[in-house]
Amino acid sequence: MKILIIQQKYIGDVLRSSILCDNLKKWNNKCSIDFIVNDFTIDVISENPNIDNILIFKKEFKYNYIQFIKFLFSVRKTKYDYVIDCYSKIESNLISLFSNSRNRISYYKWYTNFIYSKTVKRFKKSDSYIELSVINRIELIKPIIGNDFSYEYFNKIYLNKIEVNFFKKKLRSLTKNNKKNILINLLGSTPQKSYPINEMVKFIDFISNKIDCNIILNYMLNQDLIINEIVDKLEKKTFENVIDYVPKTLKEYIYIANESDAVLGNEGGAINIAKALSKATFAIFSPMIQTKGWHSKNVSNQLAVHLQDYFPELFYNKQSNYIIKNNRQLYNKFKFDLFKEKLDLFLKVI
Numbered sequence: 534m535k536i537l538i539i540q541q542k543y544i545g546d547v548l549r550s551s552i553l554c555d556n557l558k559k560w561n562n563k564c565s566i567d568f569i570v571n572d573f574t575i576d577v578i579s580e581n582p583n584i585d586n587i588l589i590f591k592k593e594f595k596y597n598y599i600q601f602i603k604f605l606f607s608v609r610k611t612k613y614d615y616v617i618d619c620y621s622k623i624e625s626n627l628i629s630l631f632s633n634s635r636n637r638i639s640y641y642k643w644y645t646n647f648i649y650s651k652t653v654k655r656f657k658k659s660d661s662y663i664e665l666s667v668i669n670r671i672e673l674i675k676p677i678i679g680n681d682f683s684y685e686y687f688n689k690i691y692l693n694k695i696e697v698n699f700f701k702k703k704l705r706s707l708t709k710n711n712k713k714n715i716l717i718n719l720l721g722s723t724p725q726k727s728y729p730i731n732e733m734v735k736f737i738d739f740i741s742n743k744i745d746c747n748i749i750l751n752y753m754l755n756q757d758l759i760i761n762e763i764v765d766k767l768e769k770k771t772f773e774n775v776i777d778y779v780p781k782t783l784k785e786y787i788y789i790a791n792e793s794d795a796v797l798g799n800e801g802g803a804i805n806i807a808k809a810l811s812k813a814t815f816a817i818f819s820p821m822i823q824t825k826g827w828h829s830k831n832v833s834n835q836l837a838v839h840l841q842d843y844f845p846e847l848f849y850n851k852q853s854n855y856i857i858k859n860n861r862q863l864y865n866k867f868k869f870d871l872f873k874e875k876l877d878l879f880l881k882v883i
Contacts, residue, residue, distance in 0.1 A: 534564040535611060536677075539628055540619040541590045543722070544783065544802030545827070547574040548688055548809055549666050550619040551581055553674050555685050558583040560678045567611070569628065576783040577806060580691040590624065605631040617673050621645070638673055651676045662831035688809040690787060700788035707778050713746040713883070716790055716807070718798030719760060720752050725860050726819040728799055728867070730759070734766045735869040736817075736876070740797070741771035743880045748775045749793065751786060751803060795883045800827065800837065808835055813883045815876060820848075820863040821856050836879050838872040840864070 536557060540550035547570050554566050567586040568578060578584055588608075594601040609631055616632045618625045618639035629637045630648045639645070641652040653672040659665055663686045671684055678684075704714065717737060721727040728736070741748060748771070752760050764772065780786040787806055790796055796807035800816040805827065807814045813834040818824050820840050828837040840863055841848045847863060848856065856863070 534561065534615070535567070535613045536564055536615045536617065537567045537569065537608065537611070537613040537632065537634075538617045538619065539569045539625040541569060541571045541622075541624065542574055542620075544574050544577055545805040546619070546666075548577045548690065548802070548805055550670055551578045551584070552667060552685060552688050553617060553619070553670055554578075554581060554583040555689065556671070556674060556678065556682075559685065560682060567613075569625075573783065576787060577690060577802075577809075580693050581689075582691060594624070604628075608632050615677060618649070619670060619673060636677075638676055640669075640673075659825065662829050664829050665826045688805070690806060690809040692788070692791060696784070696788055697791065700785070701792055704789060704792045707776050708747045710747070713744060713794040714749060714792060715740060715744070715746045716749045716751055716793040716796045718751050718796070718801065718803040719763060720756050721799040721801050721819060725821060725857075726799060726801060728817045728819075729865055730763055731766070732867070732869045733798075734763055736798075737763075738768045738771050739869070739873065739876065740880065741768070741774050743877060744883075746774060746794075749778065749780075749789060750775060751780055751789075751798075754779070754781065795879075808832075813879070815879050817867075819860060820867070821853075821860045834879075834882065836875065838875060840867040843867075843871045 538550060538553055540547050554568065557564055557566060565585045566583065567588055568584045569588045569590050570578065572589050572591065575587060578587065594604060605628060608628055613632055613634045615636045615638065616629050616634045618629045618637070621640045621642065626645050626648055629639065635650065637649045638651045639649045641654045646652055655669045656665055659668055661668065667686050708714065719733065737748070780789050786803065790807050790812060791810050793812060795813040795815070796804060797815040798817060800818045800822060804814050804816045816828065816837040818837055818839040824837050824839050844866065
């Protein structure tokens with residue numbers, strides 16, 4: 534049995550979708566699973582033993598139609614028994630359609646419903662403590678496995694032992710002490726997902742003053758200017774605790790997160806990676822992102838905060854378009870003092 538899973542991006546989404554591979558192999562370890570992703574997301578699934586082949590959806594496919602058509606033919610040639618489209622966008626719609634598989638599964642959308650042999654509707658609410666992003670993905674394989682199966686709902690990142698030892702030694706050489714290693718995600722993937730700078734400074738200073746630690750700052754290298762603004766505002770003691778090292782690649786981040794005692798900061802792929810590594814996490818959610826999709830209250834050392842926790846009236850009867858449009862204005866209301874006590878409790882137990 535050959536199965537194709539499509540989830541080009543983003544890092545958190547690719548990681549979430551990999552749980553389908555774990556469940557499918559648990560159900561039938563003889564099935565062969567291929568996974569289509571963008572190249573910048575590979576490292577979150579590269580060591581997963583439940584994925585047989587990783588197929589790269591190249592950036593050039595966006596404008597080089599000849600190469601994209603060749604890719605479509607290569608997919609068609611493989612003759613998949615099942616195609617599971619988690620991405621559900623135009624590129625994955627075309628891949629699914631062109632695969633010519635009899636069994637094509639995706640989320641229900643009235644305008645693409647004809648492409649698939651089976652569609653499922655996303656849950657918008659759940660009584661479960663499991664994240665909706667996981668619950669909705671599991672729905673995609675229920676037409677194959679059925680309802681009466683002991684599903685795995687916890688994402689895992691599989692690591693290479695050689696790489697683990699390498700980064701363990703690397704971090705020890707950088708810190709040269711026995712302090713806790715605290716990894717902080719300074720910015721979100723976009724400005725809309727990034728906690729306001731002045732409040733983030735208070736957040737970092739508070740951590741440094743509460744526990745004796747090494748602080749590892751994580752950010753993308755093209756965010757240098759904003760990072761400098763944050764670092765320049767840190768207290769002297771905090772600045773002295775910041776180690777002179779920034780993970781430069783996704784792989785580096787994964788293995789450094791694995792060697793950290795806790796990962797805190799802006800919610801996103803970086804936090805989801807830490808969760809999949811079973812690390813203590815403290816996530817700050819942007820107003821435009823709902824916690825029920827990406828956070829579970831089921832894990833005691835993985836906490837999250839959202840403006841709605843403190844000012845629910847700001848979100849009452851508000852549509853998502855309104856929240857997105859007013860996201861920055863709402864984020865500016867999310868003062869650090871609101872969740873300072875919750876962070877204090879978190880730091881006492883890591």
